[in-house]
Amino acid sequence: MDVSNLLNQLLGAAGGQQTNGMGAGQEAGAPGGGGVSGFLSGRGGAALAGGAMGLLLGSKKGRKMGGKALKYGGVAALGMMAYKAYGNWQANGSQGAAQSPAHTPARTPAQTPALPQTVDRVTGPALEQHSTAVLKAIIAAAKSDGHVDDRERQLIEEGLRGMTSDPQLIQWVDRELQKPLDPVEVAAAASNVEIASEMYLASVLVIDDQSFMERSYLDALGRELQLPPELLAELNTQAAAAQANA
Template sequence: MNAQRILAGLMQQAGSARRAGVDVQGLLDGLASRRAGKAPASSSGVDVGSALGGGALGLLLGSKRGRKLGGKALKYGAIAGVGALAWKAWQRSRPASGDGAHEGAPLDELRDEALERRSLALLQAMIMAARADGHVDERERALITEQIDAIGADDELHAWVERQLSAPLDALALARQADSPQAAREMYLASVAVIDDQNPMERAWLDQLASGLGLEATMKQALEREAGDAASEAP
Protein backbone atom coordinates (compact mmCIF):
# COMPACT_ATOMS: atom_id res chain seq x y z
CA MET A 1 0.00 0.00 0.00
CA ASN A 2 1.06 3.63 -0.33
CA ALA A 3 -0.34 5.05 2.91
CA GLN A 4 2.65 7.34 3.48
CA ARG A 5 1.94 9.19 0.23
CA ILE A 6 -1.69 9.70 1.24
CA LEU A 7 -0.80 10.91 4.72
CA ALA A 8 1.86 13.29 3.40
CA GLY A 9 -0.69 14.82 1.04
CA LEU A 10 -3.23 15.13 3.82
CA MET A 11 -0.74 16.87 6.12
CA GLN A 12 0.35 19.33 3.44
CA GLN A 13 -3.15 20.19 2.30
CA ALA A 14 -4.53 20.33 5.85
CA GLY A 15 -1.95 22.97 6.69
CA SER A 16 -2.81 25.03 3.61
CA ALA A 17 -6.56 24.75 4.10
CA ARG A 18 -6.22 25.61 7.79
CA ARG A 19 -4.47 28.85 6.94
CA ALA A 20 -7.11 29.69 4.33
CA GLY A 21 -10.04 28.99 6.67
CA VAL A 22 -11.82 26.76 4.16
CA ASP A 23 -15.59 26.34 4.45
CA VAL A 24 -15.89 22.57 4.84
CA GLN A 25 -19.53 22.20 3.86
CA GLY A 26 -19.17 24.52 0.88
CA LEU A 27 -16.21 22.53 -0.38
CA LEU A 28 -18.05 19.26 0.16
CA ASP A 29 -20.96 20.55 -1.91
CA GLY A 30 -18.53 21.64 -4.62
CA LEU A 31 -16.89 18.23 -4.70
CA ALA A 32 -20.31 16.59 -4.96
CA SER A 33 -21.17 18.89 -7.88
CA ARG A 34 -17.95 17.97 -9.63
CA ARG A 35 -18.64 14.29 -9.06
CA ALA A 36 -22.06 14.75 -10.67
CA GLY A 37 -20.47 16.40 -13.71
CA LYS A 38 -21.49 19.95 -12.83
CA ALA A 39 -19.25 23.01 -12.61
CA PRO A 40 -17.35 23.04 -9.28
CA ALA A 41 -18.23 25.69 -6.75
CA SER A 42 -17.25 26.60 -3.23
CA SER A 43 -18.88 29.12 -0.95
CA SER A 44 -15.44 29.70 0.59
CA GLY A 45 -14.07 31.13 -2.63
CA VAL A 46 -11.50 28.31 -2.79
CA ASP A 47 -11.32 26.52 -6.12
CA VAL A 48 -12.59 22.99 -5.61
CA GLY A 49 -10.06 21.59 -8.05
CA SER A 50 -7.15 22.97 -6.04
CA ALA A 51 -8.40 21.20 -2.91
CA LEU A 52 -8.59 17.73 -4.44
CA GLY A 53 -6.20 15.21 -2.93
CA GLY A 54 -4.97 14.90 0.63
CA GLY A 55 -6.70 18.05 1.85
CA ALA A 56 -10.00 16.94 0.42
CA LEU A 57 -9.83 13.79 2.52
CA GLY A 58 -9.16 15.92 5.57
CA LEU A 59 -12.09 18.16 4.72
CA LEU A 60 -14.41 15.23 4.25
CA LEU A 61 -13.40 13.68 7.55
CA GLY A 62 -14.89 16.75 9.23
CA SER A 63 -17.61 17.57 6.74
CA LYS A 64 -20.55 16.25 8.71
CA ARG A 65 -20.32 19.17 11.09
CA GLY A 66 -19.96 21.88 8.44
CA ARG A 67 -17.08 23.49 10.36
CA LYS A 68 -14.24 25.70 9.20
CA LEU A 69 -10.67 24.49 9.15
CA GLY A 70 -8.63 26.41 11.66
CA GLY A 71 -11.50 26.67 14.12
CA LYS A 72 -10.99 25.51 17.68
CA ALA A 73 -13.42 22.60 17.22
CA LEU A 74 -11.60 21.13 14.22
CA LYS A 75 -7.90 21.31 15.00
CA TYR A 76 -6.34 20.53 11.63
CA GLY A 77 -3.08 22.21 12.58
CA ALA A 78 -2.53 19.10 14.70
CA ILE A 79 -2.66 16.92 11.58
CA ALA A 80 -0.27 19.17 9.69
CA GLY A 81 2.38 18.73 12.41
CA VAL A 82 1.25 15.56 14.16
CA GLY A 83 4.69 14.02 14.73
CA ALA A 84 6.41 17.12 16.04
CA LEU A 85 3.48 18.17 18.22
CA ALA A 86 3.12 14.73 19.80
CA TRP A 87 6.84 14.73 20.60
CA LYS A 88 6.58 18.23 22.02
CA ALA A 89 3.74 17.12 24.31
CA TRP A 90 5.95 14.31 25.65
CA GLN A 91 8.86 16.69 26.20
CA ARG A 92 6.67 19.05 28.17
CA SER A 93 5.28 16.37 30.45
CA ARG A 94 8.13 13.87 30.71
CA PRO A 95 9.85 13.13 34.00
CA ALA A 96 13.20 14.87 34.51
CA SER A 97 15.03 11.58 33.97
CA GLY A 98 13.28 10.74 30.69
CA ASP A 99 15.65 10.65 27.70
CA GLY A 100 13.34 9.39 24.95
CA ALA A 101 15.34 6.24 24.30
CA HIS A 102 12.29 3.98 24.55
CA GLU A 103 9.68 6.37 23.19
CA GLY A 104 9.96 5.52 19.51
CA ALA A 105 10.72 7.90 16.65
CA PRO A 106 8.38 10.70 15.57
CA LEU A 107 6.63 10.36 12.23
CA ASP A 108 8.99 12.89 10.63
CA GLU A 109 12.03 10.70 11.32
CA LEU A 110 10.64 7.42 9.97
CA ARG A 111 11.49 5.91 6.60
CA ASP A 112 10.41 3.02 4.38
CA GLU A 113 8.38 0.26 6.07
CA ALA A 114 8.29 1.99 9.45
CA LEU A 115 6.85 5.14 7.85
CA GLU A 116 4.29 3.10 5.92
CA ARG A 117 3.09 1.35 9.10
CA ARG A 118 2.83 4.60 11.05
CA SER A 119 1.02 6.34 8.18
CA LEU A 120 -1.50 3.52 7.98
CA ALA A 121 -2.11 3.66 11.74
CA LEU A 122 -2.69 7.42 11.63
CA LEU A 123 -5.05 7.19 8.67
CA GLN A 124 -6.99 4.48 10.48
CA ALA A 125 -7.18 6.62 13.62
CA MET A 126 -8.55 9.60 11.68
CA ILE A 127 -11.13 7.56 9.78
CA MET A 128 -12.36 5.89 12.97
CA ALA A 129 -12.53 9.23 14.77
CA ALA A 130 -14.57 10.67 11.90
CA ARG A 131 -17.04 7.83 12.33
CA ALA A 132 -17.27 8.09 16.10
CA ASP A 133 -20.61 9.89 16.14
CA GLY A 134 -22.10 7.55 13.52
CA HIS A 135 -22.94 10.27 11.00
CA VAL A 136 -20.74 9.59 7.98
CA ASP A 137 -23.33 9.03 5.25
CA GLU A 138 -23.03 7.24 1.91
CA ARG A 139 -22.24 10.43 0.00
CA GLU A 140 -19.37 11.24 2.32
CA ARG A 141 -18.06 7.69 2.16
CA ALA A 142 -18.05 7.81 -1.64
CA LEU A 143 -16.26 11.18 -1.65
CA ILE A 144 -13.66 10.02 0.87
CA THR A 145 -12.74 7.00 -1.24
CA GLU A 146 -12.80 9.13 -4.39
CA GLN A 147 -10.36 11.64 -2.94
CA ILE A 148 -8.11 8.88 -1.63
CA ASP A 149 -7.93 7.65 -5.22
CA ALA A 150 -7.25 11.21 -6.46
CA ILE A 151 -4.10 11.36 -4.34
CA GLY A 152 -2.89 8.17 -5.95
CA ALA A 153 -4.07 5.29 -3.77
CA ASP A 154 -3.34 1.88 -5.17
CA ASP A 155 -5.99 -0.83 -5.30
CA GLU A 156 -4.88 -2.33 -2.00
CA LEU A 157 -5.19 0.96 -0.11
CA HIS A 158 -8.51 1.73 -1.80
CA ALA A 159 -9.93 -1.57 -0.56
CA TRP A 160 -8.44 -0.95 2.91
CA VAL A 161 -10.14 2.47 3.17
CA GLU A 162 -13.48 0.99 2.20
CA ARG A 163 -13.07 -1.65 4.91
CA GLN A 164 -12.28 1.03 7.51
CA LEU A 165 -15.43 2.91 6.59
CA SER A 166 -17.55 -0.17 7.30
CA ALA A 167 -15.66 -1.98 10.06
CA PRO A 168 -16.99 -2.05 13.63
CA LEU A 169 -15.65 0.78 15.77
CA ASP A 170 -13.21 -0.85 18.19
CA ALA A 171 -10.89 1.49 20.08
CA LEU A 172 -8.90 -1.35 21.63
CA ALA A 173 -8.22 -2.97 18.26
CA LEU A 174 -7.16 0.39 16.88
CA ALA A 175 -4.86 1.00 19.84
CA ARG A 176 -3.01 -2.23 19.09
CA GLN A 177 -1.71 -0.60 15.89
CA ALA A 178 0.55 1.64 17.99
CA ASP A 179 4.05 0.16 17.99
CA SER A 180 5.60 2.66 20.42
CA PRO A 181 4.63 5.34 22.95
CA GLN A 182 5.27 8.00 20.27
CA ALA A 183 2.96 6.20 17.84
CA ALA A 184 0.28 6.10 20.54
CA ARG A 185 0.60 9.84 21.11
CA GLU A 186 0.40 10.59 17.40
CA MET A 187 -2.68 8.41 16.97
CA TYR A 188 -4.42 10.13 19.85
CA LEU A 189 -3.47 13.60 18.61
CA ALA A 190 -4.70 12.82 15.08
CA SER A 191 -7.99 11.64 16.58
CA VAL A 192 -8.30 14.79 18.69
CA ALA A 193 -7.86 16.83 15.50
CA VAL A 194 -10.86 15.21 13.86
CA ILE A 195 -13.42 14.91 16.65
CA ASP A 196 -15.54 17.47 18.45
CA ASP A 197 -14.79 16.87 22.12
CA GLN A 198 -18.06 18.57 23.09
CA ASN A 199 -19.96 15.69 21.47
CA PRO A 200 -20.51 12.97 24.14
CA MET A 201 -20.12 10.09 21.67
CA GLU A 202 -16.89 11.46 20.26
CA ARG A 203 -15.52 12.31 23.71
CA ALA A 204 -16.28 8.73 24.78
CA TRP A 205 -14.36 7.44 21.75
CA LEU A 206 -11.35 9.54 22.68
CA ASP A 207 -11.43 8.28 26.25
CA GLN A 208 -11.67 4.64 25.11
CA LEU A 209 -8.80 5.14 22.68
CA ALA A 210 -6.63 6.82 25.32
CA SER A 211 -7.26 3.91 27.68
CA GLY A 212 -6.36 1.37 24.99
CA LEU A 213 -3.20 3.31 24.14
CA GLY A 214 -2.18 3.46 27.79
CA LEU A 215 -2.06 7.26 27.90
CA GLU A 216 -2.14 8.83 31.34
CA ALA A 217 -4.40 11.77 32.09
CA THR A 218 -1.52 14.24 32.07
CA MET A 219 -0.43 13.09 28.62
CA LYS A 220 -3.97 13.29 27.28
CA GLN A 221 -4.20 16.86 28.51
CA ALA A 222 -0.82 17.73 27.02
CA LEU A 223 -1.80 16.38 23.60
CA GLU A 224 -5.16 18.14 23.65
CA ARG A 225 -3.39 21.35 24.63
CA GLU A 226 -1.05 21.02 21.65
CA ALA A 227 -4.02 20.53 19.34
CA GLY A 228 -5.73 23.59 20.77
CA ASP A 229 -2.58 25.68 20.44
CA ALA A 230 -2.21 24.61 16.80
CA ALA A 231 -5.75 25.80 16.11
CA SER A 232 -5.28 29.12 17.88
CA GLU A 233 -2.23 29.88 15.73
CA ALA A 234 -4.33 29.91 12.57
CA PRO A 235 -4.75 33.36 10.96
Protein backbone atom coordinates in the same frame (compact mmCIF):
# COMPACT_ATOMS: atom_id res chain seq x y z
CA MET B 1 0.89 0.87 0.05
CA ASP B 2 2.16 4.44 0.18
CA VAL B 3 0.06 5.56 3.14
CA SER B 4 2.35 8.45 4.13
CA ASN B 5 1.92 10.11 0.73
CA LEU B 6 -1.86 9.79 0.88
CA LEU B 7 -1.98 11.09 4.45
CA ASN B 8 0.14 14.09 3.46
CA GLN B 9 -2.29 14.86 0.65
CA LEU B 10 -5.27 14.53 2.96
CA LEU B 11 -3.63 16.85 5.46
CA GLY B 12 -2.75 19.31 2.71
CA ALA B 13 1.04 19.40 3.01
CA ALA B 14 2.10 22.56 1.19
CA GLY B 15 2.89 22.00 -2.45
CA GLY B 16 3.01 18.23 -1.95
CA GLN B 17 6.49 18.62 -0.46
CA GLN B 18 8.22 15.78 1.31
CA THR B 19 7.86 16.40 5.04
CA ASN B 20 9.27 13.31 6.74
CA GLY B 21 12.56 13.64 8.58
CA MET B 22 11.94 17.26 9.58
CA GLY B 23 13.58 18.22 12.84
CA ALA B 24 11.57 19.51 15.76
CA GLY B 25 13.09 22.97 15.47
CA GLN B 26 12.20 23.43 11.78
CA GLU B 27 9.21 25.30 10.51
CA ALA B 28 6.53 23.08 8.98
CA GLY B 29 6.31 24.10 5.35
CA ALA B 30 5.83 27.52 3.84
CA PRO B 31 2.83 29.55 2.70
CA GLY B 32 1.13 27.91 -0.22
CA GLY B 33 -1.32 25.08 0.42
CA GLY B 34 -4.61 25.50 2.22
CA GLY B 35 -4.28 22.39 4.33
CA VAL B 36 -6.80 20.89 6.71
CA SER B 37 -7.24 24.08 8.72
CA GLY B 38 -7.89 26.17 5.61
CA PHE B 39 -10.31 23.66 4.13
CA LEU B 40 -12.33 23.24 7.29
CA SER B 41 -12.65 27.00 7.72
CA GLY B 42 -13.73 27.44 4.09
CA ARG B 43 -10.47 28.83 2.66
CA GLY B 44 -8.58 26.07 0.89
CA GLY B 45 -10.73 23.20 -0.34
CA ALA B 46 -8.75 22.86 -3.56
CA ALA B 47 -5.85 21.44 -1.55
CA LEU B 48 -7.85 18.26 -0.92
CA ALA B 49 -8.26 16.36 -4.20
CA GLY B 50 -11.88 15.31 -4.59
CA GLY B 51 -12.77 16.69 -1.16
CA ALA B 52 -12.19 13.26 0.41
CA MET B 53 -11.15 14.63 3.79
CA GLY B 54 -14.10 17.01 3.83
CA LEU B 55 -16.46 14.12 3.13
CA LEU B 56 -14.75 12.03 5.78
CA LEU B 57 -15.19 14.75 8.38
CA GLY B 58 -18.77 15.45 7.30
CA SER B 59 -20.41 18.03 9.56
CA LYS B 60 -17.02 19.03 10.94
CA LYS B 61 -15.89 20.73 7.75
CA GLY B 62 -17.12 24.10 8.97
CA ARG B 63 -14.98 23.82 12.09
CA LYS B 64 -11.33 24.82 12.38
CA MET B 65 -9.03 21.88 12.98
CA GLY B 66 -5.38 21.86 13.87
CA GLY B 67 -4.57 25.53 13.39
CA LYS B 68 -1.40 26.77 11.78
CA ALA B 69 0.54 23.69 12.90
CA LEU B 70 -1.28 21.47 10.42
CA LYS B 71 -2.01 24.20 7.88
CA TYR B 72 1.26 23.79 6.00
CA GLY B 73 3.03 20.84 7.52
CA GLY B 74 0.96 17.72 6.87
CA VAL B 75 2.22 14.57 8.58
CA ALA B 76 5.40 16.26 9.82
CA ALA B 77 3.44 18.92 11.68
CA LEU B 78 1.47 16.26 13.53
CA GLY B 79 4.72 14.52 14.44
CA MET B 80 6.28 17.75 15.65
CA MET B 81 3.30 18.37 17.95
CA ALA B 82 3.58 14.84 19.34
CA TYR B 83 7.34 15.27 19.71
CA LYS B 84 6.90 18.46 21.72
CA ALA B 85 4.29 16.87 23.99
CA TYR B 86 6.48 13.80 24.50
CA GLY B 87 9.54 15.96 25.16
CA ASN B 88 7.69 18.04 27.76
CA TRP B 89 6.55 14.85 29.44
CA GLN B 90 10.10 13.50 29.52
CA ALA B 91 11.46 16.81 30.83
CA ASN B 92 9.00 16.66 33.70
CA GLY B 93 10.54 13.35 34.77
CA SER B 94 7.49 11.30 33.89
CA GLN B 95 9.05 8.63 31.71
CA GLY B 96 10.19 6.24 34.42
CA ALA B 97 7.68 4.21 36.39
CA ALA B 98 4.78 6.18 34.92
CA GLN B 99 5.60 4.91 31.41
CA SER B 100 2.95 2.67 29.95
CA PRO B 101 4.16 -0.96 30.12
CA ALA B 102 2.21 -1.72 26.96
CA HIS B 103 4.62 0.33 24.87
CA THR B 104 8.10 0.88 26.35
CA PRO B 105 9.83 -0.60 29.39
CA ALA B 106 10.59 1.72 32.28
CA ARG B 107 14.15 3.06 32.34
CA THR B 108 16.47 3.14 35.32
CA PRO B 109 17.57 6.53 36.73
CA ALA B 110 21.05 6.04 35.22
CA GLN B 111 19.69 5.85 31.67
CA THR B 112 19.31 8.91 29.46
CA PRO B 113 15.88 8.99 27.80
CA ALA B 114 16.06 8.40 24.05
CA LEU B 115 14.76 11.08 21.73
CA PRO B 116 11.18 10.25 20.76
CA GLN B 117 10.92 8.76 17.27
CA THR B 118 7.77 10.54 16.12
CA VAL B 119 6.48 10.42 12.54
CA ASP B 120 8.48 13.52 11.53
CA ARG B 121 11.71 11.72 12.49
CA VAL B 122 11.35 8.32 10.85
CA THR B 123 11.60 7.08 7.27
CA GLY B 124 10.90 3.95 5.22
CA PRO B 125 8.84 1.17 6.83
CA ALA B 126 8.66 3.04 10.14
CA LEU B 127 7.13 6.07 8.41
CA GLU B 128 4.52 3.83 6.80
CA GLN B 129 3.76 2.18 10.14
CA HIS B 130 3.23 5.54 11.84
CA SER B 131 1.20 6.94 8.92
CA THR B 132 -1.05 3.88 8.71
CA ALA B 133 -1.82 4.06 12.42
CA VAL B 134 -2.54 7.81 12.23
CA LEU B 135 -4.84 7.42 9.20
CA LYS B 136 -6.64 4.58 10.97
CA ALA B 137 -7.15 6.85 13.98
CA ILE B 138 -8.45 9.72 11.82
CA ILE B 139 -10.95 7.46 10.05
CA ALA B 140 -12.20 6.03 13.35
CA ALA B 141 -12.52 9.47 14.95
CA ALA B 142 -14.43 10.73 11.92
CA LYS B 143 -16.85 7.80 12.28
CA SER B 144 -17.42 8.42 15.97
CA ASP B 145 -20.47 10.61 15.32
CA GLY B 146 -22.01 7.87 13.15
CA HIS B 147 -22.36 10.02 10.02
CA VAL B 148 -20.46 8.00 7.36
CA ASP B 149 -23.05 6.09 5.28
CA ASP B 150 -22.72 4.01 2.09
CA ARG B 151 -23.14 7.00 -0.21
CA GLU B 152 -20.46 8.96 1.62
CA ARG B 153 -18.13 5.97 1.49
CA GLN B 154 -18.57 5.86 -2.29
CA LEU B 155 -17.82 9.57 -2.61
CA ILE B 156 -14.76 9.24 -0.37
CA GLU B 157 -13.50 6.39 -2.56
CA GLU B 158 -13.96 8.52 -5.68
CA GLY B 159 -12.02 11.33 -4.03
CA LEU B 160 -9.21 8.99 -3.03
CA ARG B 161 -8.88 7.78 -6.63
CA GLY B 162 -7.80 11.33 -7.46
CA MET B 163 -4.97 11.01 -4.93
CA THR B 164 -3.68 7.48 -5.41
CA SER B 165 -3.76 4.78 -8.08
CA ASP B 166 -3.08 2.05 -5.50
CA PRO B 167 -6.20 -0.17 -5.37
CA GLN B 168 -4.94 -1.90 -2.20
CA LEU B 169 -4.78 1.41 -0.36
CA ILE B 170 -8.24 2.46 -1.51
CA GLN B 171 -9.64 -0.91 -0.45
CA TRP B 172 -7.90 -0.60 2.92
CA VAL B 173 -9.52 2.80 3.56
CA ASP B 174 -12.91 1.39 2.57
CA ARG B 175 -12.50 -1.54 4.96
CA GLU B 176 -11.62 0.87 7.75
CA LEU B 177 -14.73 2.91 7.00
CA GLN B 178 -16.95 -0.18 7.11
CA LYS B 179 -15.61 -1.56 10.39
CA PRO B 180 -17.69 -1.14 13.54
CA LEU B 181 -16.22 1.59 15.72
CA ASP B 182 -14.01 -0.16 18.27
CA PRO B 183 -11.39 1.77 20.28
CA VAL B 184 -9.75 -1.52 21.30
CA GLU B 185 -9.15 -2.47 17.65
CA VAL B 186 -7.95 1.04 16.78
CA ALA B 187 -5.53 1.20 19.70
CA ALA B 188 -4.00 -2.15 18.69
CA ALA B 189 -2.24 -0.31 15.82
CA ALA B 190 -0.04 1.52 18.34
CA SER B 191 3.11 -0.57 18.74
CA ASN B 192 4.98 2.09 20.71
CA VAL B 193 4.25 5.15 22.80
CA GLU B 194 5.12 7.61 20.00
CA ILE B 195 2.57 6.06 17.64
CA ALA B 196 0.01 5.96 20.43
CA SER B 197 0.64 9.66 21.06
CA GLU B 198 0.23 10.52 17.37
CA MET B 199 -2.99 8.53 17.11
CA TYR B 200 -4.46 10.23 20.16
CA LEU B 201 -3.39 13.68 18.99
CA ALA B 202 -4.84 13.16 15.50
CA SER B 203 -8.10 11.98 17.08
CA VAL B 204 -8.29 15.04 19.35
CA LEU B 205 -7.93 17.27 16.29
CA VAL B 206 -10.76 15.48 14.47
CA ILE B 207 -13.43 15.00 17.12
CA ASP B 208 -15.92 17.64 18.20
CA ASP B 209 -15.48 17.85 21.96
CA GLN B 210 -19.00 19.25 22.27
CA SER B 211 -20.39 15.94 21.02
CA PHE B 212 -21.05 13.39 23.76
CA MET B 213 -20.58 10.45 21.35
CA GLU B 214 -17.29 11.71 20.01
CA ARG B 215 -15.91 12.72 23.39
CA SER B 216 -16.85 9.32 24.81
CA TYR B 217 -15.01 7.61 21.95
CA LEU B 218 -11.91 9.76 22.52
CA ASP B 219 -11.90 8.97 26.24
CA ALA B 220 -12.18 5.25 25.47
CA LEU B 221 -9.36 5.46 22.93
CA GLY B 222 -7.13 7.22 25.46
CA ARG B 223 -7.71 4.41 27.93
CA GLU B 224 -7.02 1.69 25.37
CA LEU B 225 -3.81 3.38 24.20
CA GLN B 226 -2.63 3.16 27.83
CA LEU B 227 -0.94 6.54 27.70
CA PRO B 228 -0.02 7.98 31.10
CA PRO B 229 -2.30 10.80 32.30
CA GLU B 230 0.59 13.29 32.26
CA LEU B 231 1.33 12.55 28.60
CA LEU B 232 -2.36 12.73 27.68
CA ALA B 233 -2.46 16.16 29.33
CA GLU B 234 0.54 17.31 27.26
CA LEU B 235 -1.08 16.05 24.03
CA ASN B 236 -4.32 17.84 24.86
CA THR B 237 -2.33 21.01 25.56
CA GLN B 238 -0.64 20.82 22.15
CA ALA B 239 -3.97 20.25 20.39
CA ALA B 240 -5.60 23.15 22.23
CA ALA B 241 -2.72 25.47 21.28
CA ALA B 242 -2.98 24.45 17.63
CA GLN B 243 -6.73 24.99 17.55
CA ALA B 244 -6.38 28.35 19.26
CA ASN B 245 -4.12 29.48 16.40
CA ALA B 246 -6.55 28.39 13.68
